[in-house]
Amino acid sequence: MPDPCVLALGLVSGCAGWLFNMIATGAPSWRTVQGVPGAAEGTVIHQGIWDMCVEVPGSDLVCPHQEPDYFAEGVVKAARGLMVTSVVVTGGALVSAFLGVRCWRPSPDLLLAGLSGVAVFCGGIFSIIPVAWFTSELKSIKASGTDLRVGYCVVMGFIASAFQFIGGACLMTCWYDFSKKRKRAAQARAHPRDPPRSETCAPDRTCRVTAAVALGDIEPRSSSSRLRESVCTEQRD
Missing domain, CATH: 1.20.140.150 (Butyryl-CoA Dehydrogenase, subunit A; domain 3)
Structure with a gap:
């Protein structure tokens, strides 16, 4: 301006x-x-x-x-x-x-x-x-x-x-x-940026959430936060 x-x-x-x-x-x-x-x-x-x-x-x-x-x-x-x-x-x-x-x-x-x-x-x-x-x-x-x-x-x-x-x-x-x-x-327009990552998966994908902390494999980063791992697999026709 x-x-x-x-x-x-x-x-x-x-x-x-x-x-x-x-x-x-x-x-x-x-x-x-x-x-x-x-x-x-x-x-x-x-x-x-x-x-x-x-x-x-x-x-x-x-x-x-x-x-x-x-x-x-x-x-x-x-x-x-x-x-x-x-x-x-x-x-x-x-x-x-x-x-x-x-x-x-x-x-x-x-x-x-x-x-x-x-x-x-x-x-x-x-x-x-x-x-x-x-x-x-x-x-x-x-x-x-x-x-x-x-x-x-x-x-x-x-x-x-x-x-x-x-x-x-x-x-x-x-x-x-x-x-x-x-x-x-x-x-x-010539160089579009990648869309921002979202916590949810795309509509054409399925999500499987595993609680790694609950299994004891990974220690939590802080007492106020939980660590979750999202695994997304593409749907196949």
């Missing part, structure tokens, strides 16, 4: 990665744009993959703010699909992981928990690809300002991917125990 602490770490890390991934997907702060020509000093544009907001000093945050050229970028479109895929895959994998670990039962479902770990790990891959791609293309994506900086959603995306990798790896350790269990079962 795998270590319960490892399974707990896998579930907690997977849930944390999924939560951070959802925030990174929906929040409009993948990139911040400052130094916008014609805007008030200190104006900041927060750009996400679904929405965009403008923060003006002394006023409330204005959403949405439309910039068609930004949303037409290929990296933004790819980030939408990959991040949503990561959220869906990781969420489904966590449900399967909880059913596989089965904290309410003595032993977990090793195969289901291991497959859930693979899905959580794949969810981390789906999220780190758009985050890393967006970061590499940060300066080349069209912007209305000159000062471009990474938003907090990119940072949370990297953290979410790291948690998903850790959680997936911890859950995949169930496969090690699953393989050992299968190997032991295969060895047991």
Whole structure:
């Protein structure tokens, strides 16, 4: 059976990665744009993959703010699909992981928990690809300002991917125990052990019990035990 602490770490890390991934997907702060020509000093544009907001000093945050050229970028479109895929895959994998670990039962479902770990790990891959791609293309994506900086959603995306990798790896350790269990079962089938000896004879044999102690041929081993000799002969047709 795998270590319960490892399974707990896998579930907690997977849930944390999924939560951070959802925030990174929906929040409009993948990139911040400052130094916008014609805007008030200190104006900041927060750009996400679904929405965009403008923060003006002394006023409330204005959403949405439309910039068609930004949303037409290929990296933004790819980030939408990959991040949503990561959220869906990781969420489904966590449900399967909880059913596989089965904290309410003595032993977990090793195969289901291991497959859930693979899905959580794949969810981390789906999220780190758009985050890393967006970061590499940060300066080349069209912007209305000159000062471009990474938003907090990119940072949370990297953290979410790291948690998903850790959680997936911890859950995949169930496969090690699953393989050992299968190997032991295969060895047991290939080399069956002799059945344990019983005090009674098999059904196809007849027993004749002689009291050797009573005859005085053998001394008793202890006062509390009696020595009996069972002689079994096979029945012949």
